[in-house]
Amino acid sequence: MNAMLRCRDIGKLLYDYVDGTLEPVLKQQLEQHLADCPGCLAFINTYKQTINLSKELRPKGMPPELRQRLRSFIKSKSLQPPGFWKRLWLRLAGSS
């Protein structure tokens, strides 16, 4: 059965394999292929590593000055009561 999977097939099964949704028979065939194919193993390892590294791109926090500027900005806008902007717009539109 192992001989049936070619490297090209691995590329098509890769997503589901990494996602953990590949059906067991195919998973076993894929793993047999990997055991015998360093090129595919390297490819799959680096595909997984790309996903793992990407998680580290998520910032752990925000710079304090940015937090401050966000709050000042929102405060300057949100002190107006609900509908304020709409009423202002209607008033301006009506007076033109």
Place this chain on the structure above:
Amino acid sequence: MASPPTENQNFIKRLKARNEAALEELMAQYETKVFGLALRMTGNRQDAEEILQDVFLAVFQKIDGFQGDSKLSSWIYRIATNTALMKLRNRSKFCEIPLEEELGPKMTEEGMIAEPVVDWSKLPDEELARKELLHWIDKALTALPPDYRSVFVLRDIEELSAEEASQILEISIAALKSRLHRARLFLRKELADSMMAHFPNFKMVSPK
């Protein structure tokens, strides 16, 4: 799993009443997520800060219309993604992403790998190399077309489920899966190429 306090009805009522403590709680919970998403989507800190402000302003202005059909977090992610996509639309055209077959190693006619593949996944504890890799991913992300980038950011950086990401982007699970796979292949290839260029002595794995 219990929902975070910002998902409950009472909290949303307080937000609709413009309760200042609730607004602060919402910002504290989501500002880093929104900023991170904006930063990875635009690759530019100034744009990311503008998006951050625009998103929270939109959230506070539109909260009265929030019906609770989706989670509050999905609603905020949707506003953030759309705001970032709008910003990207003003930029010059992006390249098309290559076809899936062009993003993997070259194959023989029999469908077997025909060239060496570099395995840089097990870095020998080299912080420098890891930092380089992160820098290259970040750079390569900006070359991804926006529709692929948004999928990658929501799924692989923000780690949202496929269901939530597909709702936010209003695309099918199948489309999400296809875009995510191609985005990953694209980034993997960019990393492999950068690795080869900067570390020419890195261990090569030859095809059998």
